[in-house]
Amino acid sequence: MDFSSFVTSVGTSFLIFVVLVLLYVWLSKKPGNAVVYYPNRILKGLDPNEKGSKSWIQEALSSTEQDVISMSGVDTAVYFVFLSTVLGILVISGLVLLPALLPIAATDHELRNVVLSGEAKNKTFTDLDKLSMANIQAYKHVSALRANALISPELKPEQYAILVRDIPPVPEGQTRKEQVDTYFKTIYPDTFYRSMLVTDNKEVNKIYKELDGYKKKLARAEAIYAKSKATGKPEGTRPTHKTGCLGLAGKSVDSIEFYNDKINELTPKLEAEQKSTLREKQLAAALVFFTTRVAAASAAQSLHAQMVDHWTVIDAPEPRQIIWSNLKIKFFERQGRQYVVYIVVALTILFFMIPIGIISAFTTLKNLRKLLPFLKVILDEKAVRTVLEAYLPQLALIIFLALLPKFLLFLSKTEGIPSESHAVRAASGKYFYFSVLNVFIGVTVGGTLFSSFKAIQKDPGSLVRILGNSIPENATFFLTFVALKFFVGYGLELSRLVPLIIFHIKRKYLCKTEDEVKAAWTPGDLGYGTRVPGDMLIITIVLCYSVIAPLIIPFGVAYFGLGWLVLRNQALKVYVPAYESNGRLWPHINVRIIAALILYQVTVLGYLGVKKFVYAPFLIPLPILSLIFAFICNKKFYRAFHDTALEVAARESKETPSMEQVFRSFIPQSLNYEKNDDDQFEDALSQVSRTGSIV
Amino acid sequence: MDFSSFVTSVGTSFLIFVVLVLLYVWLSKKPGNAVVYYPNRILKGLDPNEKGSKSWIQEALSSTEQDVISMSGVDTAVYFVFLSTVLGILVISGLVLLPALLPIAATDHELRNVVLSGEAKNKTFTDLDKLSMANIQAYKHVSALRANALISPELKPEQYAILVRDIPPVPEGQTRKEQVDTYFKTIYPDTFYRSMLVTDNKEVNKIYKELDGYKKKLARAEAIYAKSKATGKPEGTRPTHKTGCLGLAGKSVDSIEFYNDKINELTPKLEAEQKSTLREKQLAAALVFFTTRVAAASAAQSLHAQMVDHWTVIDAPEPRQIIWSNLKIKFFERQGRQYVVYIVVALTILFFMIPIGIISAFTTLKNLRKLLPFLKVILDEKAVRTVLEAYLPQLALIIFLALLPKFLLFLSKTEGIPSESHAVRAASGKYFYFSVLNVFIGVTVGGTLFSSFKAIQKDPGSLVRILGNSIPENATFFLTFVALKFFVGYGLELSRLVPLIIFHIKRKYLCKTEDEVKAAWTPGDLGYGTRVPGDMLIITIVLCYSVIAPLIIPFGVAYFGLGWLVLRNQALKVYVPAYESNGRLWPHINVRIIAALILYQVTVLGYLGVKKFVYAPFLIPLPILSLIFAFICNKKFYRAFHDTALEVAARESKETPSMEQVFRSFIPQSLNYEKNDDDQFEDALSQVSRTGSIV
Known part of the structure; x- marks a missing residue:
């Protein structure tokens, strides 16, 4: 050149x-x-x-x-x-x-x-x-x-939590939740707050996403309908769409009605799936919450089990950046x-x-x-x-x-x-x-x-x-x-x-x-x-x-x-x-x-x-x-x-943090839809004195 | 071959x-x-x-x-x-x-x-x-x-202690002891028991060794004297030795008197040196004691200072195997x-x-x-x-x-x-x-x-x-x-x-x-x-x-x-x-x-x-x-x-350990000679409620 x-x-x-x-x-x-x-x-x-x-x-x-x-x-x-x-x-x-x-x-x-x-x-x-x-x-x-x-x-919720992976199989006669709680209560009798089991959210995420999509489409259809009222005839034109491939083929339906039907159909399905996910799809991983930042920071750095590939801990990531699907992968x-x-x-x-x-x-x-x-x-x-x-x-x-x-x-x-x-x-x-x-x-x-x-x-x-x-x-x-x-x-x-x-x-x-x-x-x-x-x-x-x-x-x-x-x-x-x-x-x-x-x-x-x-x-x-x-x-x-x-970590803020807020910030959106008082959470909640403000 | x-x-x-x-x-x-x-x-x-x-x-x-x-x-x-x-x-x-x-x-x-x-x-x-x-x-x-x-x-005392090295310079207006205690009390308000500063024991060790040597020699001289009474004349022969090079040259002295004099001379010297060592020869290292094994095990694994080359911690070695002279060496x-x-x-x-x-x-x-x-x-x-x-x-x-x-x-x-x-x-x-x-x-x-x-x-x-x-x-x-x-x-x-x-x-x-x-x-x-x-x-x-x-x-x-x-x-x-x-x-x-x-x-x-x-x-x-x-x-x-x-570490023994016994087992022999109620120890002792049995 x-x-x-x-x-x-x-x-x-x-x-x-x-x-x-x-x-x-x-x-x-x-x-x-x-x-x-x-x-x-x-x-x-x-x-x-x-x-x-x-x-x-x-x-x-x-x-x-x-x-x-x-x-x-x-x-x-x-x-x-x-x-x-x-x-x-x-x-x-x-x-x-x-x-x-x-x-x-x-x-x-x-x-x-x-x-x-x-x-x-x-x-x-x-x-x-x-x-x-x-x-x-x-x-x-x-x-x-x-x-x-x-x-x-x-308040940074992740400073009060650790991520536990590679939890060994549940012992006879205990639930997973009991296993995790017993283990950490024994080691941290004073600072353990509660635990949140990681669940397999694939199915519930799918339903949540579908439901959320219909909600957005409904809002869109309603906006179109409202606009048509304002610009054209006063009674408006109800938007329609076809149910077939890419909205190009198939039967033509009234969009607002169709989406409302879908939402009414999916909401109970989501709730049922949320329940079954929380109860039955628990994985060998958990988030464990502590009442102080020092306890969490110290726990995240300590070896917990004699077998290094069991109960492995790391500091919890921010809730928004957790890659949930990776948490179940073994050591x-x-x-x-x-x-x-x-x-x-x-x-x-x-x-x-x-x-x-x-x-x-x-x-x-x-x-x-x-x-x-x-x-x-x-x-x-x-x-x-x-x-x-x-x-x-x-x-x-x-x-x-x-x-x-x-x-x-x-x-x-x-x-x-x-x-x-x-x-x-x-x-x-x-x-x-x-x-x-x-x-x-x-x-x-x-x-x-x-x-x-x-x-x-x-x-x-x-x-x-x-x-x-x-x-x-x-x-x-x-x-x-x-x-x-x-x-x-x-x-x-x-x-x-x-x-x-x-x-x-x-x-x-x-x-x-x-x-x-x-x-x-x-x-x-x-x-x-x-x-x-x-x-x-x-x-x-x-x-x-x-x-x-x-x-x-x-x-x-x-x-x-x-x-x-x-x-x-x-x-x-x-x-x-x-x-x-x-x-x-x-x-x-x-x-x-x-x-x-x-x-x-x-x-x-x-x-x-x-x-x-x-x-x-x-x-x-x-x-x-x-x-x-x-x-x-x-x-x-x-x-x-x-x-x-x-x-x-020891320079605690003067105010006692709202531990419930910390805990809730880690609940995945798809599990926290409308009701959030399901078993897993409710059980744990009932054990804790509610000191902080509830959001 | x-x-x-x-x-x-x-x-x-x-x-x-x-x-x-x-x-x-x-x-x-x-x-x-x-x-x-x-x-x-x-x-x-x-x-x-x-x-x-x-x-x-x-x-x-x-x-x-x-x-x-x-x-x-x-x-x-x-x-x-x-x-x-x-x-x-x-x-x-x-x-x-x-x-x-x-x-x-x-x-x-x-x-x-x-x-x-x-x-x-x-x-x-x-x-x-x-x-x-x-x-x-x-x-x-x-x-x-x-x-x-x-x-x-x-009871293994080392399970309740950590070894802290690379302590930063003492801040204005604080003693070394205050600096260490404040630092660990802030981080471990509930489980910190007390600290023991590492001191430069070279001088005190030397005197202790000399004194101990004379005591052994005195015992030996007395044994010889007692034996001579039993075998020979009833009044016995008092053993003598020469004070010069290798006991071959110099003035001949009565051994028992000579060693008694030396011991009487060295004992106050040792006590004075013990005091000055504890007060003035403190190094940038310390042993820190906790009331539970979990706290000590967790502390030994955690990063304490943002600058990794300050306040470095490791689990305390057994008292008998600590190489004291190495503790002052910097990161x-x-x-x-x-x-x-x-x-x-x-x-x-x-x-x-x-x-x-x-x-x-x-x-x-x-x-x-x-x-x-x-x-x-x-x-x-x-x-x-x-x-x-x-x-x-x-x-x-x-x-x-x-x-x-x-x-x-x-x-x-x-x-x-x-x-x-x-x-x-x-x-x-x-x-x-x-x-x-x-x-x-x-x-x-x-x-x-x-x-x-x-x-x-x-x-x-x-x-x-x-x-x-x-x-x-x-x-x-x-x-x-x-x-x-x-x-x-x-x-x-x-x-x-x-x-x-x-x-x-x-x-x-x-x-x-x-x-x-x-x-x-x-x-x-x-x-x-x-x-x-x-x-x-x-x-x-x-x-x-x-x-x-x-x-x-x-x-x-x-x-x-x-x-x-x-x-x-x-x-x-x-x-x-x-x-x-x-x-x-x-x-x-x-x-x-x-x-x-x-x-x-x-x-x-x-x-x-x-x-x-x-x-x-x-x-x-x-x-x-x-x-x-x-x-x-x-x-x-x-x-x-x-x-x-x-x-x-969490499987605590049922009995509460005698924390004082734990603490005392780390005191070097040369500092623990006859009186062990010296300033450093006394100060710390007075702050603690004596729950355990004192040995």
Whole structure:
């Protein structure tokens, strides 16, 4: 790729970005779009334009971490710590490396003559020390954020509960409920509150969903009927629909009557199913509630049974993020599933290597012309050529990577992980390995191998030499890849063009009731599962290529700077977190930042080694130092992210919590439909003095 | 080594063994020797000859596991589980492998023609499965032993305490004691009993030891004086001694007066030092006591501080096995020390490779004659030659290995491990690596390399071939090594000749008081630190060589069979355990048994591969299966050995324990001299209602 096509690519990207930002400024001011651009504020009951006079950039820059936490939770705040840490790393790297490395990269083979480089080495050294220290500071900060969130007097039901799995078979003459209660009452005579058995809710969920669907349809039919009264004849037109396949075939019926019949038919069925679920479909898992946070935090960390695969406990996830269907999976089945999933992921990574390698090899123009000579006429057209050269490979890559996250999340859930946030972290880890291995190594090595295949066939020993020499050729690929991602990606993110269009279409043609309209604009969450590994890929690429193409550093800075700005805006105004893990994703991020740093340091070593730079051996301690830093971080901080420290849990809120409210918040919606005084709950309730307020 | 020298060696060993056993039977019946042969019974207040009519073999065979536990504790019982498991493995291996492998080993190169071998493979397969299953059974059994020991209503003070280290600096305006008490009272308002700060006892220990020494000397002088009254003149001779170097020079003084003066001088000094130690020499560590076992067990497993390197807790070791001087070492210093020790151990292993290699190379007669031709005349003497061939190499090896354990124990304590039993386990692990690497690999490879050095110099590629072919030559070396170890080693063990001689000399010439006599016969413990790795080395050698020299299996069976018998006798009658870790050494043993099995399976594979045995690939799943078994064992059982399961701790004894007795049992002797109502203790005592009985 020559310089002109590179400039074209970056220029076009920038132009698209400017257009999208202008679109955002214009569109976000229209009141009708407020629900698309300020849903988080609206859902929290705030005025969308509360800081009306400031521009969105000013707003984002002036917002504090506390603002982010109150609007979007600790996880989002931790994500910004990540963005700013990486930004800091790149800015420092840029300040130190650019003046030193640009001349080296420019003169290249006269490397040994560059007097500057000894100095550069020393600078890099202190620089890298700073980076590691910054990492420890960031870790400390996030740890404090987490502690504060856990200390907060706000009632978090999950802080009073533990999740118990692998309960052994019920002994003769006892019910499951008695078994669990006896076991925990013996161990915790003073702090045990009550237990909630996990049930197999598949059937009841199905009926609940069906019933809920009919209720929504009924509301919709009634809205249509009411509207027809207002607009047309005063007696209105009763809506009808066909009962056959997709509402296109079969007998035509009066919708309101039909749905009412269905609801009347399903309601008793649901109640019967709820009863039988609570009584007969109890699984070998339970939630156990304690009267104090310390008791729950301590119980979650303690071994309960002499056989480690019985009565296993972990801290309870938030009610909203429990993956109920995974709770019944047994200890060794979970282990087994985990390894099977690892193998599947490994195979996926290897299997995708092939298409990505082919794509990257095909999508350099020279290769295209070499392999498909009949395209020569089109490819020699200057305009076509520039655009193709600029976008083809990057686009293929981006689309390709977008297909994967759902599959990886599915795999992670298959492992038997009991909480949504944990599954997302697991998927994110897999996605990171996938993207780094495939995109970074696959494109670099694959592209190189393809073009040099014949040379290698003649002399296999030349492989190392070819790799060492030809990696720089791919640098511009990644430069444009990064530019495309941040300009177009963040432009689309900020302008929310796609959600805006979908919302307006839905509102105009599909939505009949208020609930439907709300469902049409309700935003998702920030989506760490794909966002974090995406960012990690960028930081890895930027760091590794910074040695051979230092120009990539400003692009990296722009990516994380723009990202911080745009996402700050989105976090404050748009996205609503689906769960809160109190920063548990940080150790995951931190270890990968350090991994990227080590990969970077090894690349520097290798590159300087290839270039026969005499001071290269002095850099060998760097990766070792980074490893020690990673080790210290892990030892000093990690466990506080896995377990709740008792000193944190011990700062009880002054008020006695409503234990009943805690308990009820864990009852699945489908079991808590209209009556919630069924046996299991009623039995337990009657044993407890009702001290708290009942909601 | 030819067959005759092999027979000579084994025969001589057996003869020595028979003589030693006969000596034992004769000597142990003399009443004057009872304290040497039955010290454990005597110390427990039992009649040494309670089962007088039975022979020692009958007694050992008829003893139950419960007998072993009541006489020598759970650790010893676990050691016997280890011996019998290994014995079982070898008996099964012998039954299956001997009929199949003996003909193979005999016919060797016609291996492919042996029809039996397919069958042998299948047998080995099911056999190995059984071995792994036996391992799981053994693990389950030991786990139950541990649980029973922990459930027992007998008061174990360490079950009510945790050890807290890395206490942060004392906040302004608080004492260390207040800091600790406040911290734990906040977290455990109901179950916290009191705390005991760890102090720097170096000075007070020194004075205490000096004072104690003078007291013993005074008692001795008084005994001499009393005796002189009885035998000589009625007024007696007052003993005197010189105060100078070694009691040989200087002024002659009246011993009784002199020691009384010293004691009167030191007693107030000790009291003053005790006071100042308790007040001023407090360290950043403490023992914290709880009123229930569950609270202590749960606290020991929970994270207390948000910064993982502050307020670190572990379960308290038994009072008698706390290594007090290690308690002050800080979190990251412990980590650092650990890695430094690992490096030192690795260097030791590598460094010792050289002398052992040289010894083993020199000590084959052929080599001696080759290298030291002037010895030819002596070496060609038939008698000299046979004896030398039989014993030289093995003796060098055994003496060599005996030097090491103390050094490794010292290194393990340097790591900062807080309990004696843990340090012994750590040392035992190091000793295992050392002995397997050095003895097994060093002697095998070293001996082989030395004799083939010239061949390799000419053609380095021949190394693999030489190794594959020449390992069998070393088999007889190990055969005699094993025979020597069990016949002579267990003979000496049973007959206790060395302790017997030392005891009689001491009693006759040195001991004057009853205490001194008792000190002369008080036995040590079984010494797992060196015994376990020694046994592990034997099982590794026997398993690995069983393929190429199946005759080694009966030797292995004899080693573990005789070992079981002799040590059962010793455990019931002689040794007194120095501490009780409730079987915590088992996981350590189990993982090494499986490691030996895997090494064995890989050896089989390699050997059959070298011999081009067509069915060899079918054996590849074996090591993988073993790994899975190891994984399952570890997952299912290990944590119950590291932590105390709460269901076990929850079975409280009916009686309320005397919490004061629990507390007092942790006070170091040197601080608890005559007055024990000093400030620290008194302060704490006054806060507690004295519910329990005071001892």
